[in-house]
Each structure stands twice: as structure tokens, then as C-alpha cells.
Amino acid sequence: MLYIYMEGHDFRYDLFHLAKVFWPDIEIVFLEDRDEYRGEGCLLESILYEEDGEAYARANIYLDGHCHPGQSKRMDDIDIGRDSGIAIIKNGVKQTIYDALLSISARRAPWGILMGIRPVKIVHDLLDKRLADKRILEILIGEYRLDLRKANLLVDIGKRQRKYIYPMDDDRFSLYISIPFCPSRCIYCSFPSVPISRYADMVTEYRDRLIREIEGIGKLMAGHRINTVYIGGGTPTAIPAADLDRIIRSVYKVFGRKSIGEFTVEAGRPDTITREMLNMLKGNDIGRISINPQTMNDDTLKAIGRYHSSMDTERAYYLAKEIGFDVINMDLIAGLPSEGRKDIINTLMAIEELNPENLTVHTLAVKRGSKFERTMDRYRIGGQETIEEMLEESANYAYRMDMKPYYLYRQKQIAGNFENIGYSKEGMECIYNIAIMEERETIMGAGMGAVSKVLLPGKRIRRVPNFKSMEEYMGRVDELLERKRAGLNFEG
Ligand SMILES: C[S@@+](CC[C@H](N)C(=O)[O-])C[C@H]1O[C@@H](n2cnc3c(N)ncnc32)[C@H](O)[C@@H]1O
Ligand code: SF4
Numbered sequence: 001m002l003y004i005y006m007e008g009h010d011f012r013y014d015l016f017h018l019a020k021v022f023w024p025d026i027e028i029v030f031l032e033d034r035d036e037y038r039g040e041g042c043l044l045e046s047i048l049y050e051e052d053g054e055a056y057a058r059a060n061i062y063l064d065g066h067c068h069p070g071q072s073k074r075m076d077d078i079d080i081g082r083d084s085g086i087a088i089i090k091n092g093v094k095q096t097i098y099d100a101l102l103s104i105s106a107r108r109a110p111w112g113i114l115m116g117i118r119p120v121k122i123v124h125d126l127l128d129k130r131l132a133d134k135r136i137l138e139i140l141i142g143e144y145r146l147d148l149r150k151a152n153l154l155v156d157i158g159k160r161q162r163k164y165i166y167p168m169d170d171d172r173f174s175l176y177i178s179i180p181f182c183p184s185r186c187i188y189c190s191f192p193s194v195p196i197s198r199y200a201d202m203v204t205e206y207r208d209r210l211i212r213e214i215e216g217i218g219k220l221m222a223g224h225r226i227n228t229v230y231i232g233g234g235t236p237t238a239i240p241a242a243d244l245d246r247i248i249r250s251v252y253k254v255f256g257r258k259s260i261g262e263f264t265v266e267a268g269r270p271d272t273i274t275r276e277m278l279n280m281l282k283g284n285d286i287g288r289i290s291i292n293p294q295t296m297n298d299d300t301l302k303a304i305g306r307y308h309s310s311m312d313t314e315r316a317y318y319l320a321k322e323i324g325f326d327v328i329n330m331d332l333i334a335g336l337p338s339e340g341r342k343d344i345i346n347t348l349m350a351i352e353e354l355n356p357e358n359l360t361v362h363t364l365a366v367k368r369g370s371k372f373e374r375t376m377d378r379y380r381i382g383g384q385e386t387i388e389e390m391l392e393e394s395a396n397y398a399y400r401m402d403m404k405p406y407y408l409y410r411q412k413q414i415a416g417n418f419e420n421i422g423y424s425k426e427g428m429e430c431i432y433n434i435a436i437m438e439e440r441e442t443i444m445g446a447g448m449g450a451v452s453k454v455l456l457p458g459k460r461i462r463r464v465p466n467f468k469s470m471e472e473y474m475g476r477v478d479e480l481l482e483r484k485r486a487g488l489n490f491e492g
Helices: 012-022 085-104 120-128 133-143 148-165 196-220 241-254 276-281 298-303 312-322 341-355 371-378 383-401 431-438 470-476 477-487
Strands: 002-007 028-031 042-051 055-061 067-069 172-179 224-231 260-268 288-291 326-332 358-363 402-409 420-425 442-446 450-454 460-465
Touching: 002 012, 012 028, 012 042, 012 085, 042 067, 042 085, 042 148, 055 085, 055 196, 055 383, 067 085, 067 358, 085 477, 120 148, 133 148, 172 196, 172 276, 172 431, 196 241, 196 442, 196 470, 196 477, 224 241, 224 288, 224 420, 224 431, 241 276, 241 402, 260 276, 260 431, 288 312, 298 477, 312 326, 312 341, 341 383, 358 383, 383 402, 383 420, 450 477, 470 477
Parallel strands: 002 028, 002 042, 172 224, 172 442, 224 260, 260 288, 288 326, 326 358
Antiparallel strands: 042 055, 055 067, 358 420, 402 420, 442 450, 450 460
16 A cells, blocks of 8 residues: 655646556555554655745655655746646656655666656657757656656657648648448457447448538638648548448548548458458558558457458568558557567568568557456566566567668556657658657548547647447537537637
8 A cells, every 4th residue: 555645736636647656556655644653554745845945855664664755946946948837846756756666666667757648749858949959858868757768759750740740731621431340359458449340330320420521621621731631540440441441532522632642451451451441542642551460369359359460461561562552551559468678579580571661669558448457367477577578579679670660659557667669760751650759730530430620729638529329429510510610619
């Protein structure tokens, strides 16, 4: 049990998640009164106080009858390249807690005090202020407590993304289309999607509602310039090729085929990829597709509920290359049940043989709402060191395949507190992935579970989510368009 007592501040959320980085499974209780601590378990005391007119933070730990006093941090000594007083104070409080927890924990926290999903954004903000790389690294390591490798990775990725983000253009937007059908439910997945076997007779109606929404978005965005289109899910190729064809053609009709700079279809599951499907996509000038192995270990594929084999992945890949797709992405997950370093090396060797243009390496996240969360006790998941080794091997193989990291994001329940990284060969980066992660342009979302993100003045983002249930989505498309219209209104 970990007791937390806060004085002078209420960064409850941040403290909770920072403590979870060091002790993922620990139960946490916040004490309203310091005297409620009776000496059992561990007490983390976080105090924000004033002395001689200056603000300080300090964190002490009480464990097994011993006090581990932390050092005081003066807020005026913190330089995070931002003036916001609250951001500095929060940073200072978190630094003292991080240092206190690190001093007694066996676990490491490679991402330091950063909790956010989009850490590269910090680098963009600092680059926007024209700070030198050396200064940015100092801030990341000194004030955010990142380890050197993560700090270098962030700066490297941020700089690689700049040419795709800048100059910023308020009129530019991208379009995300959700096709929420899948051949089967993977145990770790929490994305909004339904099994195609049960919902097959709803596909036509879904397609028509979706097209109606796409047309509505076309009207709302008249006068704006479309940048990229991404059809994801779910598994877009789980529906019949003719239906997906209609959807893609509606996009062209509304936005103009030549206006779209990049068009991706996440084919995803190899068991949905047929020659007919690929020919249809190619005929529609789809430049980028994903064929996702997750792992090339057939036993693991069975265990995670993916009803395809590693051979299906290879077959689909060679077929796509024969048909002439320029950019193929492959998704992997590090930390799948019973997998370790050797397993990911086997997977990476097979992928190196295929030589795709992009590789996206996710770290397993035990998401709320996934079957995995409910049945986790049955599986053996690698510890922090194993996952770190797996990620290092992925980085090595990406390098051998001539790929560089170009986007990165983190998730809450991610194993070992690591990250997801997209690698790409030079010039083959998926611009949509950068746009969705860095939030420097508006993204309009169509379909069940899709989220629109409107870029407001001052680089703020307004989320306008669609319904996550099929029934609600189908019945309320006009209402969703109305919400988008309101969301696009900067006055509101
Ligand atoms: C939207 S999902 C769908 C892609 C496609 N339907 C498929 O499964 O191949 C995109 C990617 O997120 C990753 N992913 C999904 N759930 C995850 C989880 N719980 N932990 C880590 N990665 C996950 C997988 O690598 C997956 O390919
Ligand atoms: S991981 Fe992909 S195929 Fe599996 S359930 Fe999720 S969206 Fe569907």
C-alpha cells in the first residue's frame, strides 16, 4: 500500500500516475490528514511551501519506519522554456517526487516525469522558440528527468517531423475514416470495432451512413485544403472490396482525387487481404497500406486471438508488392504473452527479409475494456528489462533496414512504461501519423468511434468525438455533422 499526502498543492492525478510508473500494481490511498498514516506500508509526502517569499517543493518517503528525506527544489531554478507559473510548479513538484521514488525503487522510469501521450510536442514547442538542440536536451534530461536515449530520440523525431508540419496552415486538414469491422477480436484490443461475422448484414447500411457523413464533412470543409486521408479501424479490408471501393470513390468525389496528398488504407489483418481487394486499392491509387504481423510466431498469434499465420502475412505482403504498392507498413507489438527477446528477433528477421518501407513497433498496453485485462492472470508478460531488450532489438533491425524513427506516442497502461515508435525509410513517412500525433492541423473524423480534432487559435485542440456504438452512430449521423459544425466554430 502506498499512502500519499499532499500539502500546498493538488496534483493528485500526476502523483498517482508517477507513482504507478515505479510500482504499477500498488494500491494508492490519498490521505487528507498526515496523521492518518499509522506507519504501515509506505508514505509519500509531497509538500509545496514558501520560504522568504520563494516557492519550494519537497518530497519525503517513510518506509519501514525510516524516513528518506528528499531535497528541496526552488521553483525559480526551474527552466522548462515556458513562462507558465503552474507548469513550472507542477514540474518542480513532480521532480521531487520522481527523485524520491527513484531513490527507493528498483524500477527505472526512462520517460522521467513525462506522463503525456505526445512527448514530441514538447520538442516542437522548444524548437518553435528557436532553442538549440543542446538546450532542449538539457531541459528534457534536467527538468523532465528523461534518460539520455529517450531525450535524443525525441529531438531526433521532432526535427525529422518539422518539414511535414511547417509552415503551419490553418486551412489544411486531414480526414480519418473508421471502418469498425474485424474478422475476430484480438485479446489486447480496445478499439471500437465489431466482429464482421455478426454484423455482416449491417455493412451496406454502415457504408451509406459513412458516405453521408463524408459528404457532410466535404460541405463543412469547403474552402479548406485537404492534406491526407487515412482509412483505419478496425480492419477496413474486413468488409467486401466493393463496399470499400464505394467509400474510397466517395472521398474522391467529395474532395477531388488530385487534391489528396497521401492516402492510406490500414489493411491490417493479413487474413482479409485478397488479390481482389489489393487490385481495387491499387486501382484507386491508394499509395500506402498496412499489413500487420504483430508477431511472426504462430503460437502467439493463436494465443492473442488473431486467426492468421505468419505465412498469411508473407503471402499478403508478396501479393501487395507484386501488385505494386509503394509503401507498406507493418505493425508489431513488443511484450506479447510469453514472448521475449528471442521471439521478437525471429519476427524481426522475417520482416527484414520482406523489407517493408515502414515498421511500427508498439509496446503492449493492457487496455481497459480489452479481453486481456479480464484474463491477464493466465498470461506471462515480460518484465521491464525484457521489453526494453525487445524495443532495442526493434530499433537495431529498423536501423539495419535503413529506417529512422519518425513518430512516437505513449499510452497509459503501456508495459514497462515504454512507447510506440514508427520507423520509416527516408521520404516514405506517413504524414497522417505525424499530423494525428503532433496536433498541428485539423483532423476530421468520419465513422463509428472516429474523433475529429479541430485546431483552434493558439494551437489548442477541440475534440469532437463520434459515437462508439454501432447503433448510435447509424441513427445519428446528422447530429454528428451538426456537432462538427459547432466544433469548427472558433467563436464557440
Ligand atoms: C487500430 S489497430 C488495428 C490494426 C488492424 N486492425 C490490425 O489489427 O492489424 C493499430 C495497431 O495498434 C496496435 N495495438 C492495438 N492494440 C494494442 C495494445 N493493446 N497494445 C499495443 N499495441 C496495440 C497493433 O499493433 C495494431 O496493429
Ligand atoms: S487489433 Fe485490429 S484486428 Fe484485432 S480487434 Fe483490434 S482492430 Fe480488430
